[in-house]
Amino acid sequence: MDISTAYKDNNYKIHVDRNILKNVLQTYTKQYESVYYIIDENIYDIYKDSKLSFIISPLVVTGGESFKYVSPLMHTMEALLASGIKRNSLLVVIGGGATGDAGGFIASIILRGVDYIHVPTTLLAHDSAIGGKTAINSEHGKNLIGAFYRPRAVIYDLEFLDSLPEDEVLSGFGEVFKHAMLHSPALLDELMAATENSIDITALPPYIIKGIETKMKIVIEDEHESGSRKFLNLGHTLAHAVEYKYKIPHGQAVMLGIIAALYISNELNGAGFDLDAYIAYIRRHGYPVQLLKEMDIDEMMHFMQKDKKNHRSDYISYVVFEDKNTPAVTDIKIEDLQNMLTALKERI
Amino acid sequence: MDISTAYKDNNYKIHVDRNILKNVLQTYTKQYESVYYIIDENIYDIYKDSKLSFIISPLVVTGGESFKYVSPLMHTMEALLASGIKRNSLLVVIGGGATGDAGGFIASIILRGVDYIHVPTTLLAHDSAIGGKTAINSEHGKNLIGAFYRPRAVIYDLEFLDSLPEDEVLSGFGEVFKHAMLHSPALLDELMAATENSIDITALPPYIIKGIETKMKIVIEDEHESGSRKFLNLGHTLAHAVEYKYKIPHGQAVMLGIIAALYISNELNGAGFDLDAYIAYIRRHGYPVQLLKEMDIDEMMHFMQKDKKNHRSDYISYVVFEDKNTPAVTDIKIEDLQNMLTALKERI
Numbered sequence: 014m015d016i017s018t019a020y021k022d023n024n025y026k027i028h029v030d031r032n033i034l035k036n037v038l039q040t041y042t043k044q045y046e047s048v049y050y051i052i053d054e055n056i057y058d059i060y061k062d063s064k065l066s067f068i069i070s071p072l073v074v075t076g077g078e079s080f081k082y083v084s085p086l087m088h089t090m091e092a093l094l095a096s097g098i099k100r101n102s103l104l105v106v107i108g109g110g111a112t113g114d115a116g117g118f119i120a121s122i123i124l125r126g127v128d129y130i131h132v133p134t135t136l137l138a139h140d141s142a143i144g145g146k147t148a149i150n151s152e153h154g155k156n157l158i159g160a161f162y163r164p165r166a167v168i169y170d171l172e173f174l175d176s177l178p179e180d181e182v183l184s185g186f187g188e189v190f191k192h193a194m195l196h197s198p199a200l201l202d203e204l205m206a207a208t209e210n211s212i213d214i215t216a217l218p219p220y221i222i223k224g225i226e227t228k229m230k231i232v233i234e235d236e237h238e239s240g241s242r243k244f245l246n247l248g249h250t251l252a253h254a255v256e257y258k259y260k261i262p263h264g265q266a267v268m269l270g271i272i273a274a275l276y277i278s279n280e281l282n283g284a285g286f287d288l289d290a291y292i293a294y295i296r297r298h299g300y301p302v303q304l305l306k307e308m309d310i311d312e313m314m315h316f317m318q319k320d321k322k323n324h325r326s327d328y329i330s331y332v333v334f335e336d337k338n339t340p341a342v343t344d345i346k347i348e349d350l351q352n353m354l355t356a357l358k359e360r361i
Numbered sequence: 362m363d364i365s366t367a368y369k370d371n372n373y374k375i376h377v378d379r380n381i382l383k384n385v386l387q388t389y390t391k392q393y394e395s396v397y398y399i400i401d402e403n404i405y406d407i408y409k410d411s412k413l414s415f416i417i418s419p420l421v422v423t424g425g426e427s428f429k430y431v432s433p434l435m436h437t438m439e440a441l442l443a444s445g446i447k448r449n450s451l452l453v454v455i456g457g458g459a460t461g462d463a464g465g466f467i468a469s470i471i472l473r474g475v476d477y478i479h480v481p482t483t484l485l486a487h488d489s490a491i492g493g494k495t496a497i498n499s500e501h502g503k504n505l506i507g508a509f510y511r512p513r514a515v516i517y518d519l520e521f522l523d524s525l526p527e528d529e530v531l532s533g534f535g536e537v538f539k540h541a542m543l544h545s546p547a548l549l550d551e552l553m554a555a556t557e558n559s560i561d562i563t564a565l566p567p568y569i570i571k572g573i574e575t576k577m578k579i580v581i582e583d584e585h586e587s588g589s590r591k592f593l594n595l596g597h598t599l600a601h602a603v604e605y606k607y608k609i610p611h612g613q614a615v616m617l618g619i620i621a622a623l624y625i626s627n628e629l630n631g632a633g634f635d636l637d638a639y640i641a642y643i644r645r646h647g648y649p650v651q652l653l654k655e656m657d658i659d660e661m662m663h664f665m666q667k668d669k670k671n672h673r674s675d676y677i678s679y680v681v682f683e684d685k686n687t688p689a690v691t692d693i694k695i696e697d698l699q700n701m702l703t704a705l706k707e708r709i
């Protein structure tokens with residue numbers, strides 16, 4: 014299935030299907046004189062003799078979040094320059110969300126920008142492959158350095174999901190869950206019913222596609238995140254702090270952050286979420302719910318105050334629900350947030 | 362005098378006059394909750410008790426080209442993040458071309474982009490402040506990492522030029538000369554007459570303003586450098602190599618590069634430039650003409666082959682003149698260029 018973006022200009026296609034990488038990629042690469050590949054080492058190890066055997070001398074980069082720092086970034090850029098990358102070259106980035114974030118950032122700044130194609134290989138990456146956000150981490154927090162830069166195309170070959178480790182499934186599912194929640198209570202109910210006792214990856218494609226569509230609708234309305242795009246940050250405010258502190262996978266932290274957002278939505282707006290049911294559901298699937306009980310609130314507050322979405326100094330910008338259908342961005346006083354998170358700890 | 366850009370959107374003003382910094386800056390800063398300053402240490406040392414005394418706790422950064430590397434860049438970004446910069450903050454960058462290039466690049470990638478105002482303090486910087494190009498250097502050459510990112514405004518306070526050292530005057534004048542040459546033979550003649558025996562900085566403002574207008578006209582036609590913008594690269598192909606090797610100021614290298622471009626224009630197109638007159642003129646003003654005689658052609662070719670403007674592998678993209686009125690971009694075979702530069706050495 015191909016989905017097309019609907020920006021004013023510079024649109025691109027998101028190709029979603031099983032076993033499409035080589036053929037779809039060729040339709041693009043033949044338009045370029047030279048093509049360079051950045052591939053996550055974990056993915057390359059698994060697929061180098063099969064699915065990725067057609068790729069000659071790729072740059073194999075350190076896997077996951079450890080690639081999102083300035084030193085591996087510079088190392089990769091210097092290697093691309095050494096092998097003669099030009100402005101009219103194409104860069105293909107194959108890997109999970111982190112590889113895509115940093116690889117896309119490289120594409121945006123090398124030679125002041127070259128075309129790139131993102132090939133997500135995890136459940137989580139389907140999310141970061143849409144929206145044109147690229148980034149690396151700073152000493153002061155995640156994703157604090159980056160650019161808005163759209164890919165030439167996204168090729169989402171679902172076959173890569175077959176080799177996903179359990180931890181990654183849980184992580185990616187956090188974003189699938191978030192998009193269902195932002196789409197509608199009906200879709201969320203359907204998703205929770207389909208995954209009541211376990212997350213079967215083969216059951217997810219319809220929800221992944223719905224998630225892509227939901228995200229794209231929001232992103233196109235508001236590419237530079239001045240309004241509704243902020244809804245996509247649901248669960249992320251606390252998640253970034255938890256993830257930074259406890260080094261758990263991003264989407265698992267998001268799932269914990271969603272629990273906090275639902276609790277706060279009930280407290281502030283009487284949104285009426287059945288918190289215990291959600292907690293039981295995510296506990297059953299193996300999310301590290303106990304971190305919500307163990308977390309040091311002062312420390313979490315410290316990290317959350319660094320969030321680049323904040324724009325008033327004594328407040329933290331937070332995505333909550335006004336009711337089950339209506340996400341909203343609200344500025345919460347630091348003290349109030351501290352009290353609510355402390356109360357949540359007691360609930361777990 | 363205020364000049365307005367004429368892009369399709371995101372236009373900005375270029376304010377040019379003596380002693381305008383504080384007042385003009387205030388009209389912008391009052392629109393932001395927080396304002397951060399990056400200032401070249403050489404400029405800050407000279408003006409901290411006078412012109413810049415109104416600025417509280419700026420980030421004073423290493424002067425000139427040495428700021429355009431990843432390590433000082435990251436250091437400055439982490440300092441900005443540590444002091445709480447937000448997406449809706451304003452970054453003001455005060456300094457020469459290099460400070461502007463790297464400061465603008467910081468603005469483009471910190472928190473995925475904040476507004477910035479460029480305050481050029483040298484003759485050369487008037488050039489880099491227009492056109493939205495930002496960059497730092499790589500191990501493989503100058504300006505290989507960067508972004509296209511427009512400032513919110515440029516404030517060009519000509520008073521800063523009073524303290525320019527001789528070397529910087531020569532350097533900046535190289536770009537003033539280049540713009541006059543791209544404007545028209547008549548303007549170039551006028552400029553050369555006004556500076557026949559020495560470069561009097563107080564005589565330059567009309568040519569600076571013409572230069573800004575010339576560059577802006579070209580840049581607006583072609584922001585992303587697919588066509589006529591390449592003309593601005595006049596003299597730069599060899600200049601980047603000379604500058605990288607001999608560590609001379611950018612605009613001085615450009616002046617040497619222009620001599621090479623004129624020689625090549627005569628050879629390839631019979632453009633009819635009086636080369637000896639140009640060489641005598643720049644020698645009289647103190648440009649290091651002897652480097653054109655000393656340069657190692659193989660080494661120069663090596664650096665020129667890394668130029669990000671090249672797009673065919675056995676050719677080097679070069680700006681030449683078809684006749685005195687008509688600049689053009691041409692791909693020159695590596696071997697031919699090598700021969701012409703070798704012949705030029707003999708001419709010096």
